[in-house]
Amino acid sequence: MGSSTAVSHRTQAQRFAAFKDALRERSLKSTSQRDDIARVFFANDQHISVEELYREVKRVNPRVGYATVYRTVRLLRECGLAAERHFHDGEARFENVEEEHHHDHLICERCGRIVEFANDAIERLQEQIAARLGFVITRHKMELYGLCAECRSGRTPHAAAKRESRVSRT
């Protein structure tokens, strides 16, 4: 098994403070909706869809509207606090961003499990290829789809998608 480095991240409170700062910097207003949505988002360590986030937020504050959740995740993205991912289930998913902690994804097509990994050798090769073809890369997406060990072993007919949250450095 790869060495699972439990990287030390900012706390939820720190992220929330960063969000409030970002609002102030941009002269945007603090609202209870934004606060509630951001708090729920920062408390989540998975790849959450807007629908899921909406439902979670509703439990804390049933007054928030769908549109506001969409607007707030976009805002979080623009503030560099959220990353938008598009796996293959049709809906966008968002995850907390730790700068300097880029990672890619391995996705089980059967159970939906998502494993995160980071590999410097690949990142370097990507830069080389781009340079050779005259490009400067601003971002990239790499997703590996397949079957996890558990699913291949025949067990867990339709195991609920349990997501790993540790990034394996390889």
Next chain:
Amino acid sequence: MGSSTAVSHRTQAQRFAAFKDALRERSLKSTSQRDDIARVFFANDQHISVEELYREVKRVNPRVGYATVYRTVRLLRECGLAAERHFHDGEARFENVEEEHHHDHLICERCGRIVEFANDAIERLQEQIAARLGFVITRHKMELYGLCAECRSGRTPHAAAKRESRVSRT
């Protein structure tokens, strides 16, 4: 510059014949719509959207409907003759498939140019990472987004997306 290997592909006629064979194998019917759509698709060497394909086909045969283009492109995919790509402009794009000629993409975010490349070292690393995490990969997607040389040089304000069709092996 990477060695641009102009890989010898099947001709349009060969692809068309393969399509007809695939129809027969599956006991599907040959129709003028399917033929026209397939012919236009095989004549195209870019990453074409359904909308674009629809417009091209309309010029050959104005009687084809939108739904049939969608259905036929799905059929081509199922026959292994087309690959579906999702870059970041919201619509699916399809390209001709040459088996044993997997490649990935480098996309200019300014002019839309798409450069294809294949890199065995990366492919091997992907397998290694997956194996280490217990996965068996069935497919993957790797897209590098950035700026091409021309766009960085300031020229070509909004150059029409001219696509390269040679896969650079690196």
Next chain:
DNA sequence: ACTGGATTGAAAGTGATTCTCATTTTCGTG
């Protein structure tokens, strides 16, 4: 040619996301 099942196209339906706009809220200023 006959005929049953496959195919087609126009239009309606979907699902995710964005927009509209009337109403409410925030926050700097007096």
Next chain:
DNA sequence: CACGAAAATGAGAATCACTTTCAATCCAGT
């Protein structure tokens, strides 16, 4: 604290890519 302009909200309409529906049409095996 009270104002008021500007920003934010939310319900629902709109959009966009894509799929489904279904009556009419076409294909292919006999």
